[in-house]
Amino acid sequence: MSPRRTDAGGRIDRLRTIRFTFDGAPYTGHAGDTLASALLANGVTLFGRSFKYHRPRGVLTSGVEEPNALVTVLRGEVREPNIAATMVEIYDGLTVVSQNRFPSLSWDVSAVNQLGGKLLSAGFYYKTFMGPAIGPLKSTRFWMFCEHFIRRAAGLGRAGTAPDTARYERMNAFCDVLVVGSGPAGLMAARAAADQGARVILSELEPHFGGSANWSGETIDGMPGADWAARAAGQLEGYDNVRLLPRTTVWGYYDGNTLAALERVTDHKERPGKGEPRHRYWTIRAKSVVLATGSFERPLVFPGNDRPGVMLAHAAERYANEYGVLPGNRIAIFTNNDSAYRSALALKNAGAAIVAIVDVRPELSSEMRELADEAEAKILAGHAVVATEGGKALSGIKVQRFDMVNGALAGDPRSIQADCLLMSGGWSPTIHLASQAGAKAEWNAARQAFLPPKPTQQWIGAGAFTGSFSTAEAIAEGRAAGLSAAGGTGAPTALPVVEAAPGDPDPAPVFEIKADGKSFVDFQHDVTAEDVRLAHREGFVSVEHLKRYTTLGMATDQGKNSNIPGLAIMAEALGKPIPEVGTTRFRPPFSAVSIGSLAAERFGDLRPERLTPMHDWHVANGATMYSAGLWYRPMIYGHPGETIEQAYVREARATRESAGIVDVSTLGKIAVQGPDAAEFLDRVYTNMFSTLAVGKARYGLMLREDGLAFDDGTTWRLGDQDFLMTTTTANAGKVMQHLEYFLDVIWPELKVHVTSVTDEWAGAAIGGPKARAILAACITGTAVDNATLPFMGIVHGKISGVPVMICRLSFSGEMAFEVYSGAGYGTHVWEALIEAGKPFGLVTYGLEALGTMRIEKGHVTGAEIDGRTTARDLHLDWMLSKKKPFIGSAMMDREGLIAPGRLELVGLISLDNQPLNGGAHIVEALDEANPHDSIGHITACCYSPALGKYIALALVKDGKARRGTRAHISDPLRNRFGPVEIVSNHFFDPDGSRMHG
């Protein structure tokens, strides 16, 4: 048996031995132990080194609020730092190392930091490293030099670099009542709500339900509290409407009664079970929440209060009662309230000697004197601990007479031998979730604590959370809260009877004993009482500033132990009562949350891939695919040895010489149908559609409400009330939403239905001098001659047995046809067209050749319709109807949109026969060393096989008036400068004779 393990008691299984290592040394513990309880049982007192001063630190608490005993857990290559030893359940093979020590925990070179005294006091970094260089030891440059060493010396655990191989899971849950915390109040609340038929979730951050009932030593319903809790939890397990979540921390309380919780599913296991994630991130939407989150015991602030062996009183009580571990054999107690007397008795009963109870209060109740007698402990009333002694373990304390009215110490210090000192500075309700939910906490002078605010969301408090610290009150409040949360009233039945030690819940208002030496307020960030006073002397009056200057409460424990003592010391320095100094609002998370759980199932590239019906054919036939938004489109169909430019030039040239075919399935397609469809399109487009004949298509332009250009495309009239609108690929979603908005919000009286049919159609555009002959060779059921299928005409027919719809329109400037078939037949029709085209020299072409031919024709796309250009800027004013209002018509002629000096669409020809670059600026006069005075920029560029030149489209200030003049490319980023000629954007076949044929 380990040196500090009791022979009996607690819920550990003494028959099951568990082996683990700490800093490489083997240890054993028992099933049910935490890392902290197992190491304490082995006589380990030194758990870590402190953040700034590298002081030796032991374990202060027994739970989630632990600031000192932080360790790194290793699992294979993965290391997880800053885990509280009090929250690690041991398992066979657990491997843990201590933190912030070099070269070893017991011999640490940086511990010299603590000899430096003021060296690392509050504001050290700001004072030493900020501001101008005055002398050799100032300035930010000096910081750069020192940073490496300081970062290494001051800090917590080191993060790992190996990828986390664990799996994380996400869950959404809905319930009527979420009960947070499973102490007596939470168990009663869950039971009461469940009995009303409510759907209940009960969460508990510890592995076992029961909270303080597991270690208080109290009797409930005639049985030990731990047994009562186990029975209550077991009964809840039998309810179909109750879900129990152990090892689950509710860490965030958000709008609409939405709560976030982290379930640690397998951290306590040697290896996860099949299909089990490591952590599960719960989003719980609860109609009502019962907050039964209990309270935290506060440390007292006095010199040496951080020495290993100094511990919170209830934590020692818990180690003794729940884990069968004595944190010391000769135990002294230092308190300002009654609760520590029960702790004294528990440790006495577990086998320790209580050498003294040092109480700051001069007068003690007879009940406390009786408890002390029972614990065979001597009371030193009106005394305080003024120092602790020892190195890596406590050897003794010094006490002095203390006047709690003025804080004065008197008489000679007296030494008492002890290997453990328990302290209790009163209790603070765990109001974090309530604070997150919205309202400000209220100071209660009797309890010397902030009590939960009035609910701003649907929650009810119960038990110690509300400041009701006795178990009997917790049981009564818990049941009432559960009933009320479930909307029930319930017949009053007898409550479980509690037998508990007596005690006054109100502590004496003493937070600090002022004596020589470092008195720690924030253990994790090494902030002392003197740091808080220094901040005050330097003029910091707001708590928020105090926190940032001293970093009080800003460590990973978020000040669970230090907030109230820090505030009290600041209030005293300011000469103000605590409530006037204020408290900070708690923010999520309540305790550390694994990043893995936040990312669970939502990492990597989550965007869907959109593939056209002919995608596989393109890939199989040598296409280089290019991602355009969500779509994948062929860029080129390269031949072996070809560059991209060679490939697209070949494809474009062949198209203009014979014929080419391109997949246009990605164009947005919207069915606009209904009696008012034509009227609706008249309002949406700048030009008329009501005059369009059935079986004809028209090019249309849309503006935004503010009068700027929005999107363009052709719309086909398939029937009197049936239109097929096409949009640019990139804007398909935006145009759909735009149409829906106007139909739903602005013009609900219009009888029009819009349906996105982009994915229903496969489209192939076939163009070039031979295009009509190719089509004629494979089409049945219709002619495709000029009379039957004129420019912008539509016919229906069949290709290889499949119904198709063909519209004669052109993006390339050639005579061209868009052939649409059902998406499922896309490849079939595509292959039939390819086959029919073979004798005519038909080529497949990709986006690059498509872009080249559109630049040659001067058509605009998203690069020119960039949200800043108007129809006039793009020379599309011929499309602005004067016969009707349309979206944007009222705003498009505003002063700034028609003023001179606007960027207008032009064509550019490279005069030095060198390629042009998209985004390059255009200047009137070249000044390579000092580029300035841009008059515009290039939006698209290519080598034009039709012109045999490098050309570009550009937006240039007063561009139309500059046609025929010269300018220069100024692109210092890519070091490209050179002369260009400004021309019309219609480079090729400006009168359209080729497409009209």
Next chain:
Amino acid sequence: MLITCPYCGPRDVIEFTYQGDGNRERPQPASQNLDAWNAYVYDRLNPAGDHNEIWQHSGGCRAHLKVVRNTLTHDISSVAFARGDHKAAARHKAEGKA
């Protein structure tokens, strides 16, 4: 934040797209009153409290909804169809049953 779509029931805000201030009045299409157009296109209320907003259930039924949301608490006190009538909903339900 949950928005209760009259068609689909309570849904997470992630399914919705904010479509702007619901207080805006679009001038008559032929209106030449530039001040009115300017107010419609550019002016937005920004109250600390209840705000009329338009949301589209873009990840669901795609209906536009008039939502009254408290900008301080995110409490939603009313949700209605932006179309202003519930005939569409009734029709939708009838078709669903048929």
